[in-house]
Amino acid sequence: MKxxxxxxxxxxxxxxxxxxxxxxxxxxYISTGDILRNIVKENSKLGTExxxxxxxGELIGDDIILPLFKEELLKIKEEPFILDxxxxxxxxxxxxxxxxxxxxxxxxxVINIVIExxxxxxxxxxxxxxxxxxxxxNIFFDEFKPLTENICNHCGSPLISRGxxxxxxxxxRIEKYKLETEPLIKYYKEKNKLTNVEATKPQTExxxxxxxxxxxxx
Ligand code: ADP
Numbered sequence: 001m002k003x004x005x006x007x008x009x010x011x012x013x014x015x016x017x018x019x020x021x022x023x024x025x026x027x028x029y030i031s032t033g034d035i036l037r038n039i040v041k042e043n044s045k046l047g048t049e050x051x052x053x054x055x056x057g058e059l060i061g062d063d064i065i066l067p068l069f070k071e072e073l074l075k076i077k078e079e080p081f082i083l084d085x086x087x088x089x090x091x092x093x094x095x096x097x098x099x100x101x102x103x104x105x106x107x108x109x110v111i112n113i114v115i116e117x118x119x120x121x122x123x124x125x126x127x128x129x130x131x132x133x134x135x136x137x138n139i140f141f142d143e144f145k146p147l148t149e150n151i152c153n154h155c156g157s158p159l160i161s162r163g164x165x166x167x168x169x170x171x172x173r174i175e176k177y178k179l180e181t182e183p184l185i186k187y188y189k190e191k192n193k194l195t196n197v198e199a200t201k202p203q204t205e206x207x208x209x210x211x212x213x214x215x216x217x218x
Contacts, residue, residue: 001025001027001079001080001214001215002080002107002108002109002213002214002215002216003079003080003081003082003083003105003107003108003109004021004027004080004081004082004083004108004109004110004111004210004213004214005082005083005086005087005096005108005109005110005111005188006018006082006083006084006085006110006111006113007110007111007112007113007181007184007185007188008112008113008115008199009113009115009117009120009173009174009177009181010120010124010170010173010174010177011120011123011124011127011165011170012113012115012120012123012199013113013115013123013199013203013206014084014085014113015031015084015136016136016144016203017113017206017207017210018031018082018084019135019136020207021082021210021214022082025080025214027080027081027082028076028078028079028080028081028082029081029082029084030069030072030073030076030081030082030083030084030086031084031085032065032068032069032084032085032086032088033084033085034134035065035068035069035072036050036054036060036065036068037054039068040054046064050064051163054163054164055163055164055169056169056172057164057168057169057170057171057172057173057175057176058172058176059088059089059176059180062089062091062092062095065086065092066092066095069086070099073099073103079105079107080214083096087184088180088181088184089180089181089183089184090180090183090184090187093184093187093188108193109193109194109195109213109214109216110184110188110193110194110195111195111197111210111213112185112188112194112195112196112197113197113199114196114197114198114199114200115198115199115200116200117174119200120170120174121167121170122138122140122141123138123140123141124165124167124170125140125165125166125167125170126138126139126140126141127161127162127165128146128150128159128160128161129159129160129161129162130152130154130155130157130158130159130160131152131157131158131159131160132152132155132157133152133154133155133157135152135153135154135155137152137159143202143203146159195213197209197210197213
């Protein structure tokens with residue numbers, strides 16, 4: 001099974017696809033967004049600064065995120081793994097190359113999730129997350145609605161909205177994505193590591209496309 005790096009605009013569905021792959025194939029999952037949200041919970045000076053930047057839709061400095069990410073990657077003793085949110089700019093891409101060289105990781109594929117931006121807006125503003133088990137829902141799409149309004153199907157805890165999932169922050173996040181993250185598409189294409197997945201279709205078809213990529217021996 002291939003290691004996976006997701007590149008996608010905010011709320012394109014990386015989290016949902018990752019959850020499926022973790023359950024079915026036992027992938028280890030690293031989300032830099034989750035790492036940062038845990039730092040925010042600590043209520044430290046660093047947490048306050050990270051919270052402010054996330055709520056503004058800005059990226060967190062490489063000096064903060066890279067060591068935290070490395071620590072998580074080194075904890076993973078067995079592959080395969082999924083990276084969600086790393087790399088997010090070219091510098092992080094080069095950092096990851098060095099880290100992979102050091103750790104002898106070469107069996108990976110970068111999955112670029114392609115999706116129209118007006119759909120993203122609905123995905124962001126409709127996204128709800130379980131306050132306890134972190135399962136993700138969306139109130140605007142039947143496929144992803146909770147069975148009972150604002151309650152998690154899995155564990156019965158209340159659903160909440162992420163602090164950065166509002167329209168204003170979303171606009172900055174999309175801007176940052178275009179400016180900082182999109183150059184990585186060319187970067188990985190030139191390395192022959194990139195595959196595009198169309199995400200404007202039903203979830204089952206997206207999953208099928210992703211499964212083909214990770215099971216492919218090329
Ligand atoms: P999404 O992909 O839906 O925007 P994430 O949970 O991946 O959500 O990220 C939320 C926020 O966390 C980002 O807007 C950014 O502020 C911060 N973040 C996540 N990953 C990185 C990273 N690799 N480098 C810098 N900031 C990051």
